Amino acid sequence: MAGSFEEVRIMKNSISIFWRKRSDFYKIRLTKCLECGKVSFPSRTKCPYCGSKNVRIVEASGKGTLVNYTVSYYRTEDSDELQPRIIGLVKLDEGVIIPAEIVDVDPDSLRKGLRVEAVLRRLKSDDPFGLIYYGLKFSPVLK
Amino acid sequence: MGKVFVAGVGMTKVGRIFNKGYKELAMEAVDKALNDAGIAVSEVDYLVVSSAFSDSLLNQVDISSILAQEMGIDVPAISVNTGESSGVAALEAALNAVRAGKSNTALIIGVEKLSEFPSAKINSSFSHVLDYEIEGIRGIAPINYAALLLKEYMKRYGVKRDDIFQWAIEMHKRAEKNPYAYLRFALDLDKARNSQVISSPLTLYDVAPLADGAAAAVLVNEDLQTTIRTQPVEIVATASATAPPIYLRNDMLDMLATKKALERLRTTVKFKMGKDIALQVHDSFSIYGFLALEELGVCGRGEGVKAIGDLQYLNVGGGLKARGHPVGASSLYALDETVLLMRDSFSGLRYDGDAALIHSISGAENNAWLALLKR
Ligand SMILES: [Zn+2]
Numbered sequence: 160m161a162g163s164f165e166e167v168r169i170m171k172n173s174i175s176i177f178w179r180k181r182s183d184f185y186k187i188r189l190t191k192c193l194e195c196g197k198v199s200f201p202s203r204t205k206c207p208y209c210g211s212k213n214v215r216i217v218e219a220s221g222k223g224t225l226v227n228y229t230v231s232y233y234r235t236e237d238s239d240e241l242q243p244r245i246i247g248l249v250k251l252d253e254g255v256i257i258p259a260e261i262v263d264v265d266p267d268s269l270r271k272g273l274r275v276e277a278v279l280r281r282l283k284s285d286d287p288f289g290l291i292y293y294g295l296k297f298s299p300v301l302k
Numbered sequence: 303m304g305k306v307f308v309a310g311v312g313m314t315k316v317g318r319i320f321n322k323g324y325k326e327l328a329m330e331a332v333d334k335a336l337n338d339a340g341i342a343v344s345e346v347d348y349l350v351v352s353s354a355f356s357d358s359l360l361n362q363v364d365i366s367s368i369l370a371q372e373m374g375i376d377v378p379a380i381s382v383n384t385g386e387s388s389g390v391a392a393l394e395a396a397l398n399a400v401r402a403g404k405s406n407t408a409l410i411i412g413v414e415k416l417s418e419f420p421s422a423k424i425n426s427s428f429s430h431v432l433d434y435e436i437e438g439i440r441g442i443a444p445i446n447y448a449a450l451l452l453k454e455y456m457k458r459y460g461v462k463r464d465d466i467f468q469w470a471i472e473m474h475k476r477a478e479k480n481p482y483a484y485l486r487f488a489l490d491l492d493k494a495r496n497s498q499v500i501s502s503p504l505t506l507y508d509v510a511p512l513a514d515g516a517a518a519a520v521l522v523n524e525d526l527q528t529t530i531r532t533q534p535v536e537i538v539a540t541a542s543a544t545a546p547p548i549y550l551r552n553d554m555l556d557m558l559a560t561k562k563a564l565e566r567l568r569t570t571v572k573f574k575m576g577k578d579i580a581l582q583v584h585d586s587f588s589i590y591g592f593l594a595l596e597e598l599g600v601c602g603r604g605e606g607v608k609a610i611g612d613l614q615y616l617n618v619g620g621g622l623k624a625r626g627h628p629v630g631a632s633s634l635y636a637l638d639e640t641v642l643l644m645r646d647s648f649s650g651l652r653y654d655g656d657a658a659l660i661h662s663i664s665g666a667e668n669n670a671w672l673a674l675l676k677r
Contacts, residue, residue: 207547239428
């Protein structure tokens with residue numbers, strides 16, 4: 160765990176944010192509204208459509224289909240190398256659309272309707288001065 | 303409710319301005335605006351500052367107090383941050399202060415100084431206009447959403463990739479005539495076509511360049527308006543709305559916040575939307591420019607490309623695309639350009655209409671702000 164002054168100085172990410180939200184990074188949790196009936200991503204204490212707090216958090220299966228995607232060369236502080244990243248919208252089998260990174264796939268083989276499933280991958284890293292943070296991304300379902 | 307007028311405007315050139323800090327930029331815009339209005343700094347009794355990234359990039363919290371100190375005034379000073387649309391939000395805050403009688407002469411400053419750091423760091427900060435705990439942590443940036451929208455738009459309406467470049471080409475034409483613009487050069491289809499892909503199918507020329515800049519405006523109440531030497535332009539109303547993130551929308555091409563803000567604006571003021579209105583729309587990415595024209599009712603769905611050639615008074619300064627996007631200052635540039643256009647002329651254009659509309663959004667339209675001006 161981060162301790163020394165040097166480590167704290169170099170860490171870019173918050174351990175507590177990740178720890179607190181870990182259920183939403185390791186699982187796909189949805190907010191089912193018992194007032195308006197709508198289901199949304201991710202887990203929230205209130206329905207983003209109607210504001211009701213009469214909601215139930217449900218876990219999604221982690222399977223879905225790709226509905227849209229972009230191959231991104233946009234550079235941020237988190238960009239590793241010159242590797243492009245694929246950002247897409249996945250329609251979960253539960254009917255909810257979520258934004259996600261798509262991995263382990265040749266960009267040329269991407270198409271709308273591709274079956275995808277959630278896989279655990281690295282999200283952010285403070286290595287070697289702090290933690291490596293993991294969360295769900297999506298990759299094509301292997302037949 | 304008394305009327306509120308823009309008495310003075312002032313802008314700096316937009317760009318990567320390495321020899322000036324944010325204070326110098328802000329003071330340059332302030333001096334121009336006060337000089338334009340013929341008002342002494344001591345007459346300012348209220349200050350609103352709009353800067354989206356002063357905290358994250360300039361290490362400056364409470365920038366409004368710091369700028370008040372810099373000006374040598376001791377007035378109520380507030381900072382406003384609604385991301386990319388902060389400028390119109392600041393305008394509303396100043397408008398409300400004057401209307402409420404808390405201010406007779408309110409100064410608005412929009413300032414952004416982004417070029418202090420490499421673009422990867424600026425891009426990270428810019429990405430934080432989205433929900434950090436949802437998109438930020440997952441590495442999803444506003445440009446990625448714009449790319450998804452662009453793809454969907456082209457597919458649904460049968461719009462070609464080349465057609466979309468018309469936005470940038472038109473904006474560059476306007477910026478060429480705007481002395482304050484960042485990208486003052488003509489753009490042709492060949493050059494646009496060969497530009498680098500940033501997030502497919504979106505390329506460099508679909509993206510507004512993030513840049514440094516400051517724009518200021520002075521608002522006065524009805525009593526003071528008669529003492530102002532410039533031709534008054536009235537801020538009739540502002541309206542805004544937030545909306546769910548695009549992945550929760552039934553149709554991601556709907557600009558829900560813009561739609562709601564427009565409904566709210568129409569409940570307070572009557573005006574006619576048409577191809578001949580002076581209009582500033584938010585084009586952080588060209589796709590938003592087209593979607594805004596369509597959501598605001600300037601043209602039908604999917605008809606933005608066809609319409610743009612006829613829109614003489616659209617984004618007269620070149621829009622975010624070619625004037626540049628000094629984020630917290632951007633919609634105040636839009637305000638200043640529009641005030642100059644309505645007063646007399648701007649970029650060689652004269653405008654006969656009596657109303658003008660300014661539109662600004664943040665992120666993938668997490669919010670939308672509108673301001674209606676009349677002369
Ligand atoms: Zn609900």
